Amino acid sequence: MVELLVVIAIIGMLVGLLLPAVQQAREAARQMQCNNHLRQLALAAHNIESSMRTFPSAGWGMKWMGDPEGGMSWGQPGGWYFALLPALEQNALFQLPADGQLPESPNDTQRKNALTVMETPVSVFNCPSRRPPQLVGIYPYSMYNSESQPKMAMKGDYAANHGAYNSGTGVPDPISGPSTSDAALMRKKEKSWPDYTSNYTGVCYNFSKVTIGQIRDGLSNTILYGEKGLDPRFYTNYQYESSSTSWPDDNCDFAGDQHTKTIRSTYGGYYKDNVFYENTTRMPRQDRFGYTDSNRCFGSAHSGAFGVALCDGSVQRLTYSASPEVIHCLGDKADGKAVTLP
Numbered sequence: 143m144v145e146l147l148v149v150i151a152i153i154g155m156l157v158g159l160l161l162p163a164v165q166q167a168r169e170a171a172r173q174m175q176c177n178n179h180l181r182q183l184a185l186a187a188h189n190i191e192s193s194m195r196t197f198p199s200a201g202w203g204m205k206w207m208g209d210p211e212g213g214m215s216w217g218q219p220g221g222w223y224f225a226l227l228p229a230l231e232q233n234a235l236f237q238l239p240a241d242g243q244l245p246e247s248p249n250d251t252q253r254k255n256a257l258t259v260m261e262t263p264v265s266v267f268n269c270p271s272r273r274p275p276q277l278v279g280i281y282p283y284s285m286y287n288s289e290s291q292p293k294m295a296m297k298g299d300y301a302a303n304h305g306a307y308n309s310g311t312g313v314p315d316p317i318s319g320p321s322t323s324d325a326a327l328m329r330k331k332e333k334s335w336p337d338y339t340s341n342y343t344g345v346c347y348n349f350s351k352v353t354i355g356q357i358r359d360g361l362s363n364t365i366l367y368g369e370k371g372l373d374p375r376f377y378t379n380y381q382y383e384s385s386s387t388s389w390p391d392d393n394c395d396f397a398g399d400q401h402t403k404t405i406r407s408t409y410g411g412y413y414k415d416n417v418f419y420e421n422t423t424r425m426p427r428q429d430r431f432g433y434t435d436s437n438r439c440f441g442s443a444h445s446g447a448f449g450v451a452l453c454d455g456s457v458q459r460l461t462y463s464a465s466p467e468v469i470h471c472l473g474d475k476a477d478g479k480a481v482t483l484p
Contacts, residue, residue, distance in 0.1 A: 169444070172270040176369070176442075177449050177457045179266050183300060183367050184451035186229035187222075190214045191354060197366070198225035199350040200302060200405050201398025203319020207256040207288035208396050209245040210237050216335075216351045219245045219287065219319070221404045222302050223267060224259075224396040230266055235259055239288075246325035248287040256288035260295045260394045267298030267395070269369060272377060272429070272443040279379035281392040286322050295394035301370035301406040301440065305344025305473040317400050319348075343474040345453065346405055348398065354453075358476040361454035365472050368450035368460075370406050371441025374429050406440050408473025410466030420466040428462060440469075458483055 191197050194215040201208075201221040208220020208227075218225045227236035238259050241252035248256075263275035277294035284290050320328065320336070327333035336349050345352050345366055357364050380392035393403045407424040426440040426448055427433055442448035447459040453475075460469075460483070471479040 169271065173444055173449075176269045176271065176444070177459075179269070180300065180367055180369075180449050180451040180457045181455065182230065182266055183226060184453075184455045184457070186226045187366060188455055189229040190225065196351045196353050197345055198222040198302075200304070200346050200348050201319070202325070203317060203348065203398045204283060204393050204400030204403075205286045205318040206245070206398040207285050207394075208236075208239065208259065209248070209252065209256070209287055210240045211243065212245045216349050219325075219398055220396055221398050222346055223296075223298055223404060227264075230264070232264060235262060235264070244329065245287050246322045246329065252287065253285075253289045256285075257292060260288070260396055261292055263296045264298075267296070267300060269299040269443060272299050272372070276378075278377075280394055281380060283393065285397070286319070291394050291397070296396060298395045298404070299369060299372070299442075300367050301402075301404055302346030302367055303344040303365040303408060303473050304342045304347045304402070304405040305407070305475065306342070306409040306470065307407060308341050308343075319398055343477065344405075344408065345475055352475070356475060357453050359471075359474065359478065359480075362452055362456065363472065363481060364453045364475045365408065365450045366453045368406070368426075368440045369442035369444075369448045370437075371427055371433070371439040372429055372437060372443075373433060374431055376437070402438050407438055408440070408469050410468075410470030410473075418467045418470075422466055425466055425469060426460065426462055426464075 187197050196215045198214055199216045199222065202219040206219035208218065208224030212218040214225040239252045239256040241249050243249055261277060263277060265275040268275045278297040279293060280291060280295045282291045282293050324333060328335050338347050338349055393400060395404050399405050409424040411419045411421040424439050428441060428445060429443045440448060447461045449457060450460055451457050468481050471477060471481040
């Protein structure tokens with residue numbers, strides 16, 4: 143009996159020693175898969191840039207769903223998630239809302255099928271360490287070119303880099319996006335399309351038309367996509383307290399961006415007289431309960447570092463302890479600052 147108890151105790155100790163190693167190996171495999179997802183997204187964006195001469199934009203605003211008649215560039219009302227679908231071997235899903243009408247003139251078929259697209263998860267958009275490809279609870283917003291968003295819809299775990307945001311340009315940050323009547327006037331060139339070129343220093347934002355030639359700091363020195371920070375409360379459902387305490391992840395990612403749902407900031411401060419003054423409010427962070435402002439930053443569920451796809455298509459791991467100046471410069475496509483990846 144004593145010998146049996148000793149054997150059981152030894153087996154228990156061995157299991158206790160092996161379990162962390164097994165968990166670490168599984169996390170390493172999930173991290174590798176996450177890196178592969180980022181690489182696929184970056185290559186898809188390059189394929190689109192090669193044909194459209196611009197990287198995909200963040201869409202027109204939260205009330206605009208993706209429409210294949212809008213193309214894959216700045217004329218696409220949906221977000222960059224939707225624009226990438228054809229280059230990710232998901233062309234059938236991309237074409238589902240097609241109705242032969244421009245986005246600002248949708249018919250019932252388009253509205254119905256756009257809803258189906260929102261209810262279709264795509265595995266390449268999810269980090270395996272955070273959540274599987276599944277429907278997530280969102281707020282059912284009304285839409286201009288679709289039936290109202292469903293209560294459960296597709297959500298991704300990656301965000302595009304919008305760099306730093308400058309609100310002093312006189313052009314208001316888009317929320318809902320232009321109305322259908324305004325979009326029709328813009329199409330006829332009777333009204334100007336919104337231009338946020340001076341608002342953002344990054345690669346992707348609402349109505350963006352960023353080309354490879356505009357990334358003057360070098361493709362290998364500029365972030366294109368990365369893992370997005372998220373409060374764990376929003377993994378499977380949105381919650382809203384107030385704008386001062388939380389920014390809920392409450393929109394389908396196939397729709398246009400609003401309040402940094404599919405684009406994230408790399409703002410780390412500002413230069414004055416060639417001296418950098420740090421600001422850490424938008425720095426990447428690991429998912430943690432209580433980090434209520436995580437929904438504006440890059441970050442991930444991984445410990446130690448998060449993944450980014452650079453504009454040259456390579457994937458790197460950036461440590462959370464990287465300096466705000468480095469993150470800030472990696473997010474700016476043309477600031478003339480040479481940085482070394484930490």
